[in-house]
Amino acid sequence: MACESAGVSLSDEEIAELSVAERRELIRRLLPESPLGPQRRTLQRLRKWRLLLLVLCVVVLVPWTVYLAITLPSRYVARHWVATWVGFDILLMVMLTATAIAGWRRRQLVFPTAFASGVLLICDAWFDVMTSQPGGDLLQAVLSALIIELPLAIVFIAGPLRLMRIVATRHGLVEPGTRMWRVPIPLPELWADRAVPKR
Structure with missing residues (x-):
């Protein structure tokens, strides 16, 4: 069996002789660009806003946790x-x-x-x-x-x-x-x- 891409053919023996780094590079180059996924700009914008949301959650939780530690009763009958x-x-x-x-x-x-x-x-x-x-x-x-x-x-x-x-x-x-x-x-x-x- 041979691996063919863009007119280049690699035999099983040639693939077996590749180093780990060379195989990793080959895999990266063979990965197709996905037309169905979001664009790079969209991914970066989503990542930025999600990270901002996480930081905001942490910032809000700090004073909230301190508030609860001070105000909650030591005993409480739960419904x-x-x-x-x-x-x-x-x-x-x-x-x-x-x-x-x-x-x-x-x-x-x-x-x-x-x-x-x-x-x-x-x-x-x-x-x-x-x-x-x-x-x-x-x-x-x-x-x-x-x-x-x-x-x-x-x-x-x-x-x-x-x-x-x-x-x-x-x-x-x-x-x-x-x-x-x-x-x-x-x-x-x-x-x-x-x-x-x-x-």
Whole structure:
């Protein structure tokens, strides 16, 4: 079998002899420009406004959190207590089911669903511990958090992140061993002109 592009033909043997960097460059050059996706200017504008929105959220949350820390009562009788926890557990069950299905079918949807499941498990552990009564309830909540919820959260968050890095390496976006936070979003027009260094 041979790879042909613009009158150039590479045999399987020639491809096998390419270095990792040469293969990455070949993959980048073979990626088509997508006519269906947004234009570069639109992507840059969306990125700018979303980043601005995130910064604004953080800035607003700082004084809001301080305000809550000062004004909230130490004890409060919550309404809809059962519906709150049952609803939360239903949401967690839906996300875990979606993660299981996406993982079983090997779909990229597993990345956000697994990450969301891990975050929900961390929230579950936090609120279980913080709302438990001293004594048996608190001990059970702490043990459940340490033995079940937090280890599962680590698996659900770290596993897909590691898999994303493997996919990025396999598709020539990054060098092997690149840290997850250095893996770029795979938009050819944004990264084709520069290689991502390994760090």
